[in-house]
Amino acid sequence: MTTTPHGTGLRVLAIDDERPALDEIAYLLQRDPRIGGVLTCDSATEALRTLQNLEVDAVFLDIQMPGLSGLDLAQVLSRFKNPPPVVFVTAHDEHAVEAFDLRAVDYVLKPIREERLAEAIRRVVEAPTRSRSGDVQIPVERAGVTRFVNRSDITHVEAQGDYARLHTAEGSHLVRTPLSTLAEQWADAGFVRIHRSALVALPHVEEVHSEAGRVIVVVGGAELPVSRRHTRELRQVLTRKPTP
Known part of the structure; x- marks a missing residue:
């Protein structure tokens, strides 16, 4: 030293x-x-x-x-x-x-x-x-500049190959982390998988409804389909979701 x-x-x-x-x-x-x-x-x-x-x-x-x-x-x-x-x-x-x-x-x-x-x-x-x-801050890159997004502001996450796109009310950001990694690391923060290529943040879920035989989640103004495989899990989690 x-x-x-x-x-x-x-x-x-x-x-x-x-x-x-x-x-x-x-x-x-x-x-x-x-x-x-x-x-x-x-x-x-x-x-x-x-x-x-x-x-x-x-x-x-x-x-x-x-x-x-x-x-x-x-x-x-x-x-x-x-x-x-x-x-x-x-x-x-x-x-x-x-x-x-x-x-x-x-x-x-x-x-x-x-x-x-x-x-x-x-x-x-x-x-x-x-x-x-x-709160946890997530580093994101845009035009060579690093800025930070509060994880609590992220409404949902979509997979893009080996990357993931984080969505907030202000826009979206690409991070070099697979969706599977985020699904595991952020589960305790209320992020739930609704599809093999999508996570939603439970605090931001506005509505869940059925449409043409499919379950749809509305989060951050976006309508996201829920796969059959994850429908039951999502409903179980939502029934345990505390009322604000």
């Missing part, structure tokens, strides 16, 4: 098994006036030992590391009494949904742009407010 002086700003921990990448993120973090000190570790195991003895204001970590991965470490940190905000810094975008299910504050792709890292630090500063809301 290496450290830089801790001033009046945030003390953060950066973790990456590749020394050049670790040196780069430490350098960029030190350049931000909101950062008062940077600790560095080259493995998740070393980071855990560090965090047993020191408190930090945030953790910036890579995902793919030998032994304990960044996702594994974030899972352990989530069980801390006062878990630090986590920002993933990685060259791989396919873990974004899993990362945000672990309540990550942000997901920064390599190569790191200084202005993008500054945005992640802003999210760290605001993290206590967001964590109280309990």
